[in-house]
Amino acid sequence: MSSFVLPDTSRPTAVIGSGTLGQRIALMLASAGSEVRLYDPKAEQAEAGRLYVERELGNVVGARQGATAGRVRVAASLEDALADVWMAVEAVPERLDLKTKLFGDLDRLAPADAVLASNSSSYPSSQFIGEVTRPERVVNTHYYMPPEQAAVEIMSCGRTDDSVIALLMKRLPAYGLVPFHVRSESVGFIFNRIWAAVKREALAVVAEGASTPEDVDRIAHVLTGAPGGPFRMMDKVGLDVVLDIEEHYAATRPGIPAGPRELLKTYVGQGRLGVKSGRGFYDDYR
Ligand SMILES: NC(=O)c1ccc[n+]([C@@H]2O[C@H](COP(=O)([O-])OP(=O)(O)OC[C@H]3O[C@@H](n4cnc5c(N)ncnc54)[C@H](O)[C@@H]3O)[C@@H](O)[C@H]2O)c1
Numbered sequence: 001m002s003s004f005v006l007p008d009t010s011r012p013t014a015v016i017g018s019g020t021l022g023q024r025i026a027l028m029l030a031s032a033g034s035e036v037r038l039y040d041p042k043a044e045q046a047e048a049g050r051l052y053v054e055r056e057l058g059n060v061v062g063a064r065q066g067a068t069a070g071r072v073r074v075a076a077s078l079e080d081a082l083a084d085v086w087m088a089v090e091a092v093p094e095r096l097d098l099k100t101k102l103f104g105d106l107d108r109l110a111p112a113d114a115v116l117a118s119n120s121s122s123y124p125s126s127q128f129i130g131e132v133t134r135p136e137r138v139v140n141t142h143y144y145m146p147p148e149q150a151a152v153e154i155m156s157c158g159r160t161d162d163s164v165i166a167l168l169m170k171r172l173p174a175y176g177l178v179p180f181h182v183r184s185e186s187v188g189f190i191f192n193r194i195w196a197a198v199k200r201e202a203l204a205v206v207a208e209g210a211s212t213p214e215d216v217d218r219i220a221h222v223l224t225g226a227p228g229g230p231f232r233m234m235d236k237v238g239l240d241v242v243l244d245i246e247e248h249y250a251a252t253r254p255g256i257p258a259g260p261r262e263l264l265k266t267y268v269g270q271g272r273l274g275v276k277s278g279r280g281f282y283d284d285y286r
Pocket of ligand 1: 021092094
């Protein structure tokens, strides 16, 4: 029997960390009529998030039947952000120490029935509940790039109450999101792992000399119709970030081949990081 009393989801939500993803998550959470609070220790980041949500909300609400513009508010403190929320989503940098401390604070300061969700890309929430007294309401909710890529992967911290997962599966579509339940603990959730395998094999094909980045992207386009292939996509993400992700998989799973990482290191070592440095697998970003 469930021990967790579910919250009323018409209450406000909070997004903690107003960077690339926090701002986009806030945008979606503001599209079902209620209030979303943005908290970031850097006031200019929180304000940038508020402006982004206000600029984009009309488009998001206009594109979806049943959507209603809510309100976005910058919170002066973590306490202020969390007052009366039904859910808080953490989107702070990918550091375990930061997330462990923050989840302790969220557990202490949020209402007892609030869902505490993490947008971490690579840490299962089981790894940062050390300071949490009520882990039954802690969960991973891994977003991609909303509003364009609206999938959210929902994964238990190992002690999450089943009713919390069921609540999120039912409620997130009201925000224009498409939830997927990750049914066992998985580093990389569902799609990131599949995408990692595509990237890894594409890199191996080039590292072995069987093809070139341009030809791999072209054949992917001819056969699947996808507009950009894996090498264009890796250039967009940043080759240093792609390398970090691949190193993380290699550290947590046996049998990950080294060739793809060696190829990435060659590019990163030459300062070719992709779009952000003007050159990566392709040279045409300047
Ligand atoms: N960028 C992506 O494509 C992406 C996709 C999915 C998930 N994620 C995950 O989302 C999280 C955030 O990534 P991001 O790319 O938005 O990072 P980011 O660096 O753009 O933003 C992080 C924000 O958190 C703020 N911050 C730092 N410490 C804080 C604290 N203690 N409390 C509140 N805010 C704090 C920073 O000021 C910054 O504005 C990470 O866990 C990342 O793995 C990122």
